[in-house]
Amino acid sequence: MLTYDFEKIDGPIYLYIYQCIKDDILSGVLKPGEKLPSKRSFANNNGISTITIQNAYDQLISEGYIYTRPKKGYYVARIEGLQRIPKQKDVHYDIEIPKKKEFRYDISSNGINSDNFPFSVWTKISRDVMSNRKEDLMEISPTSGVLCLRQAIADHLKSFRGMLVDPDQIVVGAGTEYLYGVIIQLLGQKVYAIENPGYKKLTMIYGQRGIDCRYAVMDDDGVTVPGLEETGADVAHICPNHHFPTGITMPASRRYEILAWAKAGEGRYIIEDDYDSEFRLEGKPIPTLFSIDGSEKVIYMNTFSKSLSPTIRISYMVLPVHLANLFYREMSFYSCTVSNFEQYTLAQFISQGYFEKHINRMRLYYIRQRKRILKALKASGLIEKCGIRENGSGLHFLLKLDTSKSDQEVEAELEEEGIKIRALSDYYLTEGDNRQHYFIVNYSDLTEDDMEKVAGALFRVLQ
Amino acid sequence: MLTYDFEKIDGPIYLYIYQCIKDDILSGVLKPGEKLPSKRSFANNNGISTITIQNAYDQLISEGYIYTRPKKGYYVARIEGLQRIPKQKDVHYDIEIPKKKEFRYDISSNGINSDNFPFSVWTKISRDVMSNRKEDLMEISPTSGVLCLRQAIADHLKSFRGMLVDPDQIVVGAGTEYLYGVIIQLLGQKVYAIENPGYKKLTMIYGQRGIDCRYAVMDDDGVTVPGLEETGADVAHICPNHHFPTGITMPASRRYEILAWAKAGEGRYIIEDDYDSEFRLEGKPIPTLFSIDGSEKVIYMNTFSKSLSPTIRISYMVLPVHLANLFYREMSFYSCTVSNFEQYTLAQFISQGYFEKHINRMRLYYIRQRKRILKALKASGLIEKCGIRENGSGLHFLLKLDTSKSDQEVEAELEEEGIKIRALSDYYLTEGDNRQHYFIVNYSDLTEDDMEKVAGALFRVLQ
Numbered sequence: 001m002l003t004y005d006f007e008k009i010d011g012p013i014y015l016y017i018y019q020c021i022k023d024d025i026l027s028g029v030l031k032p033g034e035k036l037p038s039k040r041s042f043a044n045n046n047g048i049s050t051i052t053i054q055n056a057y058d059q060l061i062s063e064g065y066i067y068t069r070p071k072k073g074y075y076v077a078r079i080e081g082l083q084r085i086p087k088q089k090d091v092h093y094d095i096e097i098p099k100k101k102e103f104r105y106d107i108s109s110n111g112i113n114s115d116n117f118p119f120s121v122w123t124k125i126s127r128d129v130m131s132n133r134k135e136d137l138m139e140i141s142p143t144s145g146v147l148c149l150r151q152a153i154a155d156h157l158k159s160f161r162g163m164l165v166d167p168d169q170i171v172v173g174a175g176t177e178y179l180y181g182v183i184i185q186l187l188g189q190k191v192y193a194i195e196n197p198g199y200k201k202l203t204m205i206y207g208q209r210g211i212d213c214r215y216a217v218m219d220d221d222g223v224t225v226p227g228l229e230e231t232g233a234d235v236a237h238i239c240p241n242h243h244f245p246t247g248i249t250m251p252a253s254r255r256y257e258i259l260a261w262a263k264a265g266e267g268r269y270i271i272e273d274d275y276d277s278e279f280r281l282e283g284k285p286i287p288t289l290f291s292i293d294g295s296e297k298v299i300y301m302n303t304f305s306k307s308l309s310p311t312i313r314i315s316y317m318v319l320p321v322h323l324a325n326l327f328y329r330e331m332s333f334y335s336c337t338v339s340n341f342e343q344y345t346l347a348q349f350i351s352q353g354y355f356e357k358h359i360n361r362m363r364l365y366y367i368r369q370r371k372r373i374l375k376a377l378k379a380s381g382l383i384e385k386c387g388i389r390e391n392g393s394g395l396h397f398l399l400k401l402d403t404s405k406s407d408q409e410v411e412a413e414l415e416e417e418g419i420k421i422r423a424l425s426d427y428y429l430t431e432g433d434n435r436q437h438y439f440i441v442n443y444s445d446l447t448e449d450d451m452e453k454v455a456g457a458l459f460r461v462l463q
Numbered sequence: 464m465l466t467y468d469f470e471k472i473d474g475p476i477y478l479y480i481y482q483c484i485k486d487d488i489l490s491g492v493l494k495p496g497e498k499l500p501s502k503r504s505f506a507n508n509n510g511i512s513t514i515t516i517q518n519a520y521d522q523l524i525s526e527g528y529i530y531t532r533p534k535k536g537y538y539v540a541r542i543e544g545l546q547r548i549p550k551q552k553d554v555h556y557d558i559e560i561p562k563k564k565e566f567r568y569d570i571s572s573n574g575i576n577s578d579n580f581p582f583s584v585w586t587k588i589s590r591d592v593m594s595n596r597k598e599d600l601m602e603i604s605p606t607s608g609v610l611c612l613r614q615a616i617a618d619h620l621k622s623f624r625g626m627l628v629d630p631d632q633i634v635v636g637a638g639t640e641y642l643y644g645v646i647i648q649l650l651g652q653k654v655y656a657i658e659n660p661g662y663k664k665l666t667m668i669y670g671q672r673g674i675d676c677r678y679a680v681m682d683d684d685g686v687t688v689p690g691l692e693e694t695g696a697d698v699a700h701i702c703p704n705h706h707f708p709t710g711i712t713m714p715a716s717r718r719y720e721i722l723a724w725a726k727a728g729e730g731r732y733i734i735e736d737d738y739d740s741e742f743r744l745e746g747k748p749i750p751t752l753f754s755i756d757g758s759e760k761v762i763y764m765n766t767f768s769k770s771l772s773p774t775i776r777i778s779y780m781v782l783p784v785h786l787a788n789l790f791y792r793e794m795s796f797y798s799c800t801v802s803n804f805e806q807y808t809l810a811q812f813i814s815q816g817y818f819e820k821h822i823n824r825m826r827l828y829y830i831r832q833r834k835r836i837l838k839a840l841k842a843s844g845l846i847e848k849c850g851i852r853e854n855g856s857g858l859h860f861l862l863k864l865d866t867s868k869s870d871q872e873v874e875a876e877l878e879e880e881g882i883k884i885r886a887l888s889d890y891y892l893t894e895g896d897n898r899q900h901y902f903i904v905n906y907s908d909l910t911e912d913d914m915e916k917v918a919g920a921l922f923r924v925l926q
Contacts, residue, residue, distance in 0.1 A: 026622065064823055091617070093784045095631040097605075097791045114601035123593045126804075130586045138577035140773055142560075154554070159489070168558040174637040174776070174800035181644060185671045204796050208648045210673075310603055311803035313637070321556045328560045333667050337637035339805055340774035341589075364527055 002037055006046060013048060014055035021056065025065050025076055036066060036074040104418035105450050106442075110244050110276070112395060113369075113445045114309050116362060121354050126345040133344055141336040141343060144327070145172025145316070149347035153316055156350055161277065163291050163300070169324045174313040174337035176273070176303050177205055183235075183299060183317070184209055186327060187269060193233035195223050197427035197434070199244060202237060215429045218243070222250035225261045236262070237271040240289055242280070245427050245440045247390055247398060255289055262297035270298045278307045278359045279366055279395060296320030304346065307359055314338050314346055366395055366444060373443040373451045380455035385462045395444035398424060401437050403462055410439070410461055417457040465500055469509060476511060477518035484519065488528050488539055499529060499537040567881035568913050569905075573707050573739070575858060576832075576908045577772050579825060584817050589808040596807055604799040604806060607790070608635025608779070612810035616779055619813055624740065626754050626763070632787045637776040637800035639736070639766050640668055643700075646762060646780070647672055649790060650732060656696035658686050660890035660897070662707055665700060678892045681706070685713035688724045699725070700734040703752055705743070708890045708903045710853055710861060718752055725760035733761045741770045741822045742829055742858060759783030767809065770822055777801050777809055829858055829907060836906040836914045843918035848925050858907035861887060864900050866925055873902070873924055880920040 004020045006013070024030040036042075039057065043050040057074055060066040067077050130137070136146070144150065150167035157163040173179045180202075189211065194202045196215035206213035216236065217227035223238050236258070240250035250258075262268045272289045290300035303315035319327055336343075349355050377383050377399075390397030401410065407423035414421045424438035446454065467483045469476070487493040499505075502520065506513040520537055523529045530540050593600070599609070607613065613630035620626040636642045643665075652674065657665045659678035669676040679699065680690035686701050699721070703713035713721070725731045735752045753763035766778035782790060799806075812818050840846045840862075853860030864873065870886035877884045887901035909917065 064827060091627045091629045093629045093632065093787075095629060095784060095787045095791065097631060098795050117597075117601060119593060119597060123590060126593070127586060127590060130582060130589070134580075134582060138580060138772055138774055164554045166554045166556045166558060168560060169556070174641070174802075175798050177797055178637070178641065178800055189673065201796055208794070210652065309601055310798070311601055313798065313800055313802045321558060324556075324558045328558065331671070332561050333664055335638050335640055335773070335776070337641055337776055337800055339776045339802070342802055342804065360527055 002042065004046075006048075014052045014059070017048075017053065017056035018059045021060060022065055030076045032076055032078040034076045036076065038073055101420075103415075103420035105446065105454050106420040107396075107446065107454060108420045108422040108440055109442050110396060111442060111444060112306055112310070113362075113365070114311075115445075116358075116365060117309050118354065118358050122345065122349065125348045125352075125354075126341065129341065129344045129348060136344060137340045139340070141338075141340055143332050143334045143336055144168070144170065145336055145338065146340065146343045146347065148351070149343045150316075152347045152350035156355065157318070160356070161274075161288055161291070163288060163318070165318050166321075166324075168328075169318050169321065170316050171319060171324075171327060172314065172316045172336065172338055172343065174315075175305070176275070176301055176315045178337055179301060179315055179317050180205055180237075180271075181209060182327075182331070183271065184211060185331065186319075186323060187235060187267075190234040190267060191232055192235045192237055193223075193228055193231040194237045194429075195239065195243060196227075196429045197245060197424060198429060199239075200427070200429065203429060218246065218248070220248065221254045222248050223258065224254075225257050228258070228261055234265065234267045235269045235271065237273065239273045239275065241272075241274050241277050244275075245396070245398070245422075245424055247396065252287075255292060259289065259293055259295070259297065262293075263295045268297065272298050272300045274300060274302045276306045276395065277302070279363055290318060293320075296322055299323065307355070307362075312342065312346075314342060369395075369443045369446070370397075372448055373441065373446065373455075376448070376451035376455040377458075379452070380459045382455055382459045382462065386458075389438070396440050396442040398438045399441050399458075401439060401458070401462060403437060405461070407436055407439075413461050414457055417453075417460075419454055419457055465505065467509075469511075477515045477522070480511075480516065480519035481522045484523060485528055493539045495539055495541040497539045499539065501536055564883075566878075566883035568909065568917050569883040570859075570909065570917060571883045571885040571903055572905050573859060574905060574907060575769055575773070576825075576828070577774075578908075579821075579828060580772050581817065581821050585808065585812065588811045588815075588817070589804065592804065592807045592811060599807060600803045602803070604801075604803055606795050606797045606799055607631070607633065608799050608801065609803065609806045609810065611814070612806045613779075615810045615813035619818065620781070623819070624737075624751055624754070626751060626781070628781050629784075629787075631791075632781050632784065633779050634782060634787075634790060635777065635779045635799065635801055635806065637778075638768070639738070639764055639778040641800055642764060642778055642780050643668055643734075644672060645790075645794070646734065647674060648794065649782075649786060650698060650730075653697040653730060654695055655698045655700055656686075656691055656694040657700045657892075658702065658706060659690075659892045660708060660887060661892060662702075663890070663892065666892060681709065681711070683711065684717045685711050686721065687717075688720050691721070691724055697728065697730045698732045698734065700736065702736045702738065704735075704737050704740050707738075708859070708861070708885075708887055710859065715750075715755075718755060722752065722756055722758070722760065725756075726758045731760065735761050735763045737763060737765045739769045739858065740765070742826055753781060756783075759785050762786065770818070770825070775805065775809075777805060832858075832906045832909070833860075835911055836904065836909065836918075839911070839914035839918040840921075843915070843922045845918055845922045845925070849921075852901070859903050859905040862902045862904050862921075864902060864921070864925060866900060868924070870899055870902075876924050877920055880916075880923075882917055882920055 009016045039050045039053040042053045057066065061068060065077055066074050068074050147167060149172060150170040153170055154165045154167045157165050173182060191212045191214060192206055193214050193216040195218050203213050214231035214233055216223050216231050222240055222243060228236055240255060242249055258270065262270050270289060274288060288300060290298045298320065300318040304312055385402045387400040388397055389400060407425045411421055411423065422440050425434040425436055428434040472479045502513045502516040505516050520529065524531060528540055529537050531537050610630060612635060613633040616633055617628045617630045620628050636645060654675045654677060655669055656677050656679040658681050666676055677694035677696055679686050679694050685703055685706060691699055703718060705712055721733065725733050733752060737751060751763060753761045761783065763781040767775055848865045850863040851860055852863060866873065870888045874884055874886065885903050888897040888899055891897040
């Protein structure tokens with residue numbers, strides 16, 4: 001007779017009985033072919049209604065753990081496809097996971113503020129999508145993403161960036177890092193140039209894929225043509241709209257020079273990484289390279305990691321027409337890397353105007369953040385010992401500190417105070433004449449209190 | 464004075480007014496600094512309450528389109544970061560997207576049935592996750608995936624596959640295709656062997672990444688050691704548990720031979736692709752290669768594409784300990800490619816027992832499907848002119864047709880009847896002695912009516 005402990009039940013009794021019997025079957029306590037007690041005797045023995053036992057048995061039957069023989073009773077099935085294993089402890093091996101140092105304040109990154117993620121709208125839309133688009137959700141997505149998301153992105157690019165784009169030029173993927181890999185497959189193994197100073201992670205991403213990645217010199221207008229020429233690269237991966245970490249926005253004249261560079265070589269391309277254009281805080285926007293490119297030389301990339309949340313893995317690129325054709329010809333066998341559920345949710349979020357509202361709200365929020373940190377720097381007395389270099393875009397500026405301490409010394413002293421700060425010089429990818437005393441201040445995610453603490457600590461460093 | 468057409472309003476009036484004014488600002492009809500009508504006069508003029516106008520103005524203020532000067536009124540803001548562009552038509556270029564031929568019945572694939580996706584539970588859990596795990600959802604996931612999902616997968620592998628795995632050995636990614644790319648980066652550019660016959664897509668995936676991919680001969684027990692030796696490959700990508708399309712399950716003896724092959728060379732590895740082990744319909748399960756591998760030579764891969772839906776892009780691999788360490792050391796800079804929202808939803812789906820229930824339900828469903836199609840083949844009189852080769856696993860079997868027609872002729876005749884069928888010979892990756900007259904019959908997604916039609920058409924082909 002089965003006896004289970006009915007004292008510590010949390011939830012419906014029938015589920016508890018079901019689980020107990022299943023566990024006994026899986027662990028071999030109950031053997032294949034063994035007869036289970038009748039409903040009535042099981043019920044009487046434990047002071048439970050026969051309906052409850054019936055429900056538990058029905059569940060076990062529907063999942064194939066037991067079977068019934070008419071007028072004979074219930075028997076344990078020979079479980080096919082399952083291995084009976086004894087209850088074992090969890091496995092633990094010595095796998096060393098690099099630990100990231102924890103800081104109380106982090107002003108180093110190009111991160112965003114995620115506290116303002118529009119949870120209620122997102123939840124509402126995703127529920128809508130799940131109840132009203134069941135068929136679409138189960139239909140395999142084209143490699144480039146579902147059409148309604150690509151259409152929503154094209155509409156957004158038109159109204160927000162003045163870009164005229166066919167949805168079929170758009171390829172949606174699980175993050176820009178993934179899309180870089182697609183580009184490498186599309187363009188072949190060429191020499192790539194990235195900006196110096198620039199984003200070290202790009203070197204690692206290209207390096208991991210066996211790409212020869214070189215560094216192109218920048219001046220105050222962004223990457224230079226002689227800089228690109230010198231690398232011998234075919235593909236220039238650049239951030240002309242808001243460079244990280246310098247904050248430089250490439251002026252129109254330089255944009256045309258760079259386009260001319262691309263046009264001069266048949267296999268040359270530009271990857272225009274427009275990672276945070278949504279958060280331009282002031283000043284006239286400059287048309288994207290993609291918009292002014294008449295020669296199909298520019299691949300435009302953007303991501304919802306910055307504008308929504310880095311934990312939603314949706315980015316996209318816009319391919320020139322001939323590359324879009326190449327993509328469909330050569331790479332249609334790939335599956336899209338973003339789930340339909342999130343593609344349709346995002347599509348509706350954009351097309352119903354919520355994305356624009358969110359961006360507007362966040363832009364105002366970041367403007368206030370910038371005012372706050374400037375106020376905090378002023379209040380600390382620091383403002384007289386430093387200069388601020390910014391171009392009114394994005395979520396950070398550069399602070400020039402009037403100090404004879406090396407950048408490493410400044411970083412180390414602030415680390416003592418729980419502050420993570422990075423110098424511009426950390427972003428130079430080559431040794432040499434790297435600008436000292438410039439520090440990145442990302443203010444996106446600090447409270448007013450944090451800002452005071454950070455400003456105070458900076459002040460002490462300058463003493 | 465602003466005048467808008469209030470006849471065709473769909474939704475709240477204040478939103479309509481808000482949208483009209485915003486459009487006028489964006490298109491330049493309303494210029495920066497221009498004064499808007501007072502709430503009262505706007506309201507009176509259009510027979511609307513001032514509260515409605517107030518709401519519209521408030522929305523515009525909160526989004527930064529207009530501003531208010533105390534006691535003076537409302538003014539159009541200088542919109543920063545937005546480009547005023549005239550309304551334009553949609554762009555359309557000639558981008559040729561390869562069209563897939565539509566068939567009424569498709570028995571060719573290794574697809575699944577998605578009608579039974581557990582929408583209500585999935586919706587419930589994803590709503591739970593969004594209301595109760597907001598912080599977790601915004602916290603950037605480790606490269607390998609969030610711990611609670613990896614823990615849930617480890618628990619599932621233990622109870623379902625008898626595999627003892629540390630969650631830190633598990634790497635979650637947006638589809639197996641993506642994970643193959645990770646493996647290539649992890650192992651370096653080696654020679655890979657895939658099974659012949661086998662999955663053509665693998666050739667394309669490896670080819671796109673510049674990998675030298677060769678074909679290893681199979682016999683009735685699966686891939687052979689001489690076959691692997693002959694390729695000169697270092698990495699064997701194989702499906703020992705249920706090979707597609709042959710359906711072969713590699714017996715234990717061959718498994719040990721293959722492991723010995725891997726052990727004999729330092730850089731040798733086995734990728735064990737276990738894409739549909741959940742749907743083993745009968746027979747004793749054979750332990751995975753991963754479980755019996757004592758030399759850290761096996762990378763185990765599986766996906767939720769088959770067990771849940773191909774439109775949810777979540778797959779995972781289990782790395783041997785030394786490769787897990789290498790992964791964390793070399794590739795921690797990558798972002799995880801699966802969104803937190805779906806990672807947490809799936810984690811809860813598994814850990815609350817819904818995944819197991821779903822699999823059990825689907826297994827019963829597929830067993831019924833198999834019975835139905837066998838019945839339909841019998842009823843059509845076809846069963847006497849064909850043989851069935853299957854091993855009780857997965858969602859397809861091989862049908863041997865007693866015909867002198869070539870495989871291409873059979874395929875073409877059935878195509879005429881709207882049926883997509885593929886021969887085993889289509890899956891041979893090399894020319895030569897390829898078995899004729901074997902056809903894949905995937906019964907996962909056919910109705911009983913479909914089955915009758917397909918059986919009838921097959922019968923006619925044999926006349």
